[in-house]
Structure formats: structure tokens, C-alpha cells
Amino acid sequence: MNDFLQLCFAGMALGARYALVALGFVVIHRATGVINFAQGSIVALGAYFAFNAHQTWGLPFLLAAIIAVAGCAVVGIIVERLLLRKMSGQPVFSVIMITIGLLFVIDQIITMIWGQDAQNLGDPWGIDTVEAGEIVLAVVDLWAIGLAFLVVGAFFLFFRYSSTGLAMRAVAIDEEAAMARGISVRRVVATAWAIAGSVAAVAGITLASGPAALRPSVGLIALAAFPAMILGGLDSPLGAVLGGFIIGITQTLTAGYQPAHASWLGQDFQSVTPYAVMILILLIRPHGLFGTKEVERL
Amino acid sequence: MVDSRDHVLSIQNLEVVYSDVILALRGVSLEVPSGTIVALLGANGAGKTTVLRSISGLLPTHRGEITKGAIRLDGDDVTNRTAASIVGHGLAQVMEGRRIFPDLSVQENLRAGAIVRRPGREELQASYEAMLELFPVLKDRWESAAGYLSGGEQQMVAIAQALMAKPKLLLMDEPSLGLAPLVIEQIRDAIVDINRQGTGVLLIEQNAQMALSIADHAYILENGKVAKAGPADQLRADKDIQEFYLGMGEGGRTRLNEVKSYRRQKQWSS
Ligand SMILES: Nc1ncnc2c1ncn2[C@@H]1O[C@H](COP(=O)(O)OP(=O)(O)OP(=O)(O)O)[C@@H](O)[C@H]1O
Numbered sequence A: 001m002n003d004f005l006q007l008c009f010a011g012m013a014l015g016a017r018y019a020l021v022a023l024g025f026v027v028i029h030r031a032t033g034v035i036n037f038a039q040g041s042i043v044a045l046g047a048y049f050a051f052n053a054h055q056t057w058g059l060p061f062l063l064a065a066i067i068a069v070a071g072c073a074v075v076g077i078i079v080e081r082l083l084l085r086k087m088s089g090q091p092v093f094s095v096i097m098i099t100i101g102l103l104f105v106i107d108q109i110i111t112m113i114w115g116q117d118a119q120n121l122g123d124p125w126g127i128d129t130v131e132a133g134e135i136v137l138a139v140v141d142l143w144a145i146g147l148a149f150l151v152v153g154a155f156f157l158f159f160r161y162s163s164t165g166l167a168m169r170a171v172a173i174d175e176e177a178a179m180a181r182g183i184s185v186r187r188v189v190a191t192a193w194a195i196a197g198s199v200a201a202v203a204g205i206t207l208a209s210g211p212a213a214l215r216p217s218v219g220l221i222a223l224a225a226f227p228a229m230i231l232g233g234l235d236s237p238l239g240a241v242l243g244g245f246i247i248g249i250t251q252t253l254t255a256g257y258q259p260a261h262a263s264w265l266g267q268d269f270q271s272v273t274p275y276a277v278m279i280l281i282l283l284i285r286p287h288g289l290f291g292t293k294e295v296e297r298l
Numbered sequence B: 001m002v003d004s005r006d007h008v009l010s011i012q013n014l015e016v017v018y019s020d021v022i023l024a025l026r027g028v029s030l031e032v033p034s035g036t037i038v039a040l041l042g043a044n045g046a047g048k049t050t051v052l053r054s055i056s057g058l059l060p061t062h063r064g065e066i067t068k069g070a071i072r073l074d075g076d077d078v079t080n081r082t083a084a085s086i087v088g089h090g091l092a093q094v095m096e097g098r099r100i101f102p103d104l105s106v107q108e109n110l111r112a113g114a115i116v117r118r119p120g121r122e123e124l125q126a127s128y129e130a131m132l133e134l135f136p137v138l139k140d141r142w143e144s145a146a147g148y149l150s151g152g153e154q155q156m157v158a159i160a161q162a163l164m165a166k167p168k169l170l171l172m173d174e175p176s177l178g179l180a181p182l183v184i185e186q187i188r189d190a191i192v193d194i195n196r197q198g199t200g201v202l203l204i205e206q207n208a209q210m211a212l213s214i215a216d217h218a219y220i221l222e223n224g225k226v227a228k229a230g231p232a233d234q235l236r237a238d239k240d241i242q243e244f245y246l247g248m249g250e251g252g253r254t255r256l257n258e259v260k261s262y263r264r265q266k267q268w269s270s
């Protein structure tokens, strides 16, 4: 039983990181209808920005994290401005291909600047743990889970109450009608990319700090976060978080039990589970858990 | 009478081309004197919506371009400005087909209409109340998703949303389309109300009966050109217009389809 709880907690900690990555996908998709495949490499970039500010420049960890968040927001805006704005009105497919290209470009830039070797981003939490009954909770994991909830809460308030959030929803529903209301689609799209960049940096920092090492491959997590987003329904921040947790927990449970109980599935089966879960849920609910089925336009 | 130079909207010799080849407007000139209702009538494809898109800066989204002419809003040249800047300058519109945001609540739809003027909390509240006074039925639907409302209620949301920007000029593209006679009456009364409070209205309609009953002036668009223009009561008395737009012609062509197909055969200009 304790093993099970311990694995569930590890799953939530992993899922929280998926959720943070997925939230970046969601905000861009919601505002523009584009799935940004470069999100994973911006996650990595955020981690390296923090590494650079903390280890190379010697700034305090928190300050370094803030710099990384701001830096990735700027990267998001630049990417939108230089590449994607030119593509507005073009088929979504072409835009998506551009983001795939961008993924490789950013990865290359990262290895050019910081190299392939594992780095140490820093460990503000140490190996501190909290014990709850028989299970041990690492402080860094608690932070990741807390941050995921914090960010999703902030998203909720932003979309619900702020003018920019409302403008973003309006643009997502009907771009021309939003323009007719005087909403600047450009500003909305730039804001979405900036937010996605900041969230990516938070994800990157929680992924690569603490006991984990920082490698350029840290962005590959997006491959597992991607099903989390689809699961949640592409447009729903809450769905992204739930999707993240579901995938994180099934993944750690698989890693914990499958080798002993179903070894015939082969080694490393847990890396397939995000996709297996995604397919299963999509078969039952084609729009994902929280996907909005559009209200019929009368 | 309003001073003739005091126009909230004036369009001179407007020419519009879509996709570099399709000539949709061929030198349209049109004026809306401040505080009046002007009707713009015409058959399907005459170019009514294109006029509206030109004024409001929405042509680029349709690969359209103003190739000649000028548009002045309240005396200032707004030709080829962005939609956001034009709305900021005091123009709001009710688009063809209503185009409210179906997933947003009625309240959110109205709030979206006000984004452009960045109102404070109290200002926003006052605007909500003014809109509920104009359309009391929306009170009960305040928190519902606008997409679930009836066609008439959706049209009210669309109008209220446009008014939330506090425009000097309101453009309306076929607000009566697809609505029951009783609802059309309500919309008509609302337009009169809005105009009484000082907002100029450019009313695009195929329902000439309704439009001419409240307009001060009217223009008739045919094949991208103004075929006729004048005071509304004068056009109402016009034989051709009675025949082709008011369904009072010989043979009692009262069904829209019949009138329409006949209309296509006979044209005032070519
Ligand atoms: N996006 C577009 N691309 C190419 N041609 C267009 C476009 N939109 C309109 N047109 C053409 O321009 C002309 C005028 O169209 P417009 O929509 O302005 O007419 P309308 O008077 O509003 O008609 P309706 O009463 O059907 O709404 C038509 O011949 C139409 O085919």
C-alpha cells in the first residue's frame, strides 16, 4: 500500500511537470489554433537561461529563475514576431511545420552555446524531504506540484477576469468578430506566446533543478506532455493539469509494477504509457476530458 | 435639419477589389449625416457587406483592398486603417449573421464589446445597465452562453455588444435576417431608440420595408454602384422601389424569392 502511495506521489510530481509543459501548448492553441511543437525546446531554453544566470553569473537561484521566465517570454514574442506573424492567414498545417523546424533550430542553438554535457542547474531545495505517514515527499516535488496548481489558478483568473484573457477567448472563437470589436489580434497572439514562454521556463526549471541533471534533451519531456494536453482537450488549462497527473501517475505505476508483474511487455514500457492512455481516452471521449464542443452557431 | 457638412461618415468614390481581380465596388459615394439613420439597400451580391468591411477595416481578412476613394469618420480620414484603430475612433458594427461569441456568456459578450475603451468597473456597470434597459429580456440570460439564446436574443446581444464601445456611428448588416416579424419590430424599435440617443446608424438591409420605415435617407446599391439615393420617404414612394423592394409590384410579387429572381433580371444600372 505504501509503495502504491509513494508511486502515486511520484506520479503527481512527474505529472505536475507534464502539466506545466502542457499549459504552454494550451495557451497558444487556445489563442491561435496552432500546436507549437517547439514548446519542448523553449522548456529546455528556460532551464539553460536559469543555469546561465545562476551558475555562470552567480545570481541567486530565485533571481535566475525570474530572469529565465522573462527571457523565455521575450523568446516567445520574438518567435511570433519574426516567424509566425508572417504566416497569419496561411494554412495551420504550414504554421505547425514551422514550429517543428524551430524545435530543431533551438535545440541546435542550445548545444552550440552550452554543449552536450550534463550541467548542474542548482539545487535550492537540497535533498529535503517531508514525511507524511510512511511516504516520503521530496520538497522539490512538492514545489513542482504547487507550481502547477498555482499556474493553472493564475490561468483561470486571467481568462476569466482580465481584459486580455477575455480578448484571447474572443479571438479563439471568432477572429474576425473579435477584430470588429476593436480587439487587436496581434497583441493577443503575442501575449499568448509570451505566456507560453514563461510557463515553459517554469517547467524547465522544475525539471532540471534538484537531483536531476540539465541536458539539452530535457525538452523531450514535451513528447509525454503532448498527450497530456490532448487528453485534457487542447483548450482547457484544467484539462492539461488533470491530463498531466493522469499520465504521470500511470507512468510511475507502470514503471513500479510492470517489470515484476508483466515483464512480457518488455523493458521501458512506461515510456509508451502516455500514448496508450491518450489513445484509450480519445476512443471514449474524442474531444478529450474537457474539450469544448462548440455550441452550434444559429 | 443637420448641417450638410456635418457628416459622421462620408465615403467618396470607393472602389474595392477582392483577390486582385474581383471588382466589388465601382465608385460608391455615401454619407451619413450626424444623428441620422441611413439605409443601404440592395440585392444579394450588390456589395453592401463590402461597403461595411471597407469602413471598418476588415477587408484584409477577406483579401480585399481599397483601390480608390476615401472614407472619413467624423471628419478624419480612416481609409485603410486597422480595424482596432477604427473602432477606437468611434465606429462599431453588428456583423452579418450576428457573429456573437457563442461560448461566452451574455455578460462576457458585452464586456468584450467594451474592451476597446478600457472602462473602469463602475463605468462598465453603468453600460451594462443601459443595455439591459434597451433589451430587458437579456437580464434573465445574463450568465448563459450566448450560443444558446434564440435568434432574436442573439441579435440583441450583437447590438448591445457593439454599443458597449459607445460608438458615434453604428453599422448594422441585415439585423432583421432570419427573424420573426414580431422580433424584427423589437429590433427596429431598438434602432430608433439608439439613434434618438445620438448615434448615427448605417443600416444595411434586404428588408426594405423595415429599413425605409425608420431611415432618414437611403441608398440603393446595384452591382457595386449606387443606383438610387434620396430621402427615405421619397424612395418609399418611388415606383421601381415599390415594385422591386417592397413587394407591391404588379402580379403581387410578395414572396421574397419571386421578387429576388425578378430583381436579378431587371437592373437599374449596368
Ligand atoms: N471574400 C471575397 N472574395 C471574393 N469576392 C467576394 C468576397 N466577398 C464578396 N465578394 C463578391 O463581392 C460582391 C459583393 O459581395 P457582398 O458580400 O458585399 O454583397 P452583399 O450586398 O452584402 O450581399 P448579401 O445580401 O448576399 O449579403 C459579390 O459579387 C461577391 O461575390
Ligand SMILES: [Mg+2]
Pocket (backbone or CB within 6 Å): B048, B049, B050, B096, B173
Ligand atoms: Mg452581405
